[in-house]
Amino acid sequence: MARIKIYAIAACVCAIIFNTCKAAGQGPLPKFPAILIFGDSTVDTGNNNYINTLLKANFFPYGQNYPGQKATGRFSDGELIPDMLASALKIKEAVPPFLDPNLSDAEVITGVSFASAGAGYDYQTNTLLNVIPVPKQIDMFRDYIARLKGIVGEERAKQIIGGAFVLISAGSNDIFTRPFNLHYSFQDTMLDIVQNFTKVSNHISL
Numbered sequence: 001m002a003r004i005k006i007y008a009i010a011a012c013v014c015a016i017i018f019n020t021c022k023a024a025g026q027g028p029l030p031k032f033p034a035i036l037i038f039g040d041s042t043v044d045t046g047n048n049n050y051i052n053t054l055l056k057a058n059f060f061p062y063g064q065n066y067p068g069q070k071a072t073g074r075f076s077d078g079e080l081i082p083d084m085l086a087s088a089l090k091i092k093e094a095v096p097p098f099l100d101p102n103l104s105d106a107e108v109i110t111g112v113s114f115a116s117a118g119a120g121y122d123y124q125t126n127t128l129l130n131v132i133p134v135p136k137q138i139d140m141f142r143d144y145i146a147r148l149k150g151i152v153g154e155e156r157a158k159q160i161i162g163g164a165f166v167l168i169s170a171g172s173n174d175i176f177t178r179p180f181n182l183h184y185s186f187q188d189t190m191l192d193i194v195q196n197f198t199k200v201s202n203h204i205s206l
Helices: 011-024 081-089 105-110 121-126 138-151 154-163 172-177 182-203
Strands: 035-039 165-169
Touching: 035 081, 035 121, 035 138, 081 165, 105 138
Parallel strands: 035 165
Antiparallel strands: none
């Protein structure tokens, strides 16, 4: 069984740190074989394009500053933090969505995003918009592992998963969808859900 290392970090702080390290020339950055992303619109690189939801970013002006000036499903006019991190860590230039039907084997090996815009940890958050809940993204991760094994074999898959940079960015959508009369228990509820998500993620058997 391999255990993945989960880095739950503030995306903007992360970008500043890596860009600063690059600018200062403080030696090589750590080498990660892949990058794996879970969360909401802050890190969804296009998965919502391939599910039945109204919450999509596949039209102008989204993507107007992205390479090719094309909307990709990213809720941004350009790159998202996963793309910036992947580039800064010298893994790849952009992180593709896992649900892309044209996803290549090479992209699978170096990592993908399982994130879904509008998603949250709480299933109640995801009902109205029909998006992929963060806990449900674990099922996509299992499918990813199965495909990765088919490409590189079981032992190499363990090495890739065990050494991958994992980023989770979610929770803000839960704040806005929880009924106000339950707000007093929001913190405890979210901590329980996040703790369970982390445990499940860390104990997926390869």
